[in-house]
Amino acid sequence: MTDREKTVRCIVSGRVQDVFYRATTADRARGLGLRGWASNLADGTVEVVVCGAEASVAALCAWLWEGPPAARVTGVRVEEWSGSPGEGFSVRQGFSPR
Secondary structure, three states: OOOOEEEEEEEEEEEOOOOOHHHHHHHHHHHOOOEEEEEEEOOOOEEEEEEEEHHHHHHHHHHOOOOOOOOEEEEEEEEEOOOOOOOOEEEEEEEEOO
């Protein structure tokens, strides 16, 4: 039996910019075989769009609460997402509008 594929969008708040949050998330996501991206948002949060096996997506979403050592996560909002995550997992540069 194969794991169902799932796509979610997470908004991570707290001290999550300028602490290698996006790069560390990308490394973790790639290790789990996930597709998507991590992007800074103008309001100081980080957007993570992730797609892949349901169990792997759940594992990454749980890890988002931890993040890299310098991060201080205060919230992770997870919502279903219907867009295309593209291929691979990328770190988007600059700020995306929210």
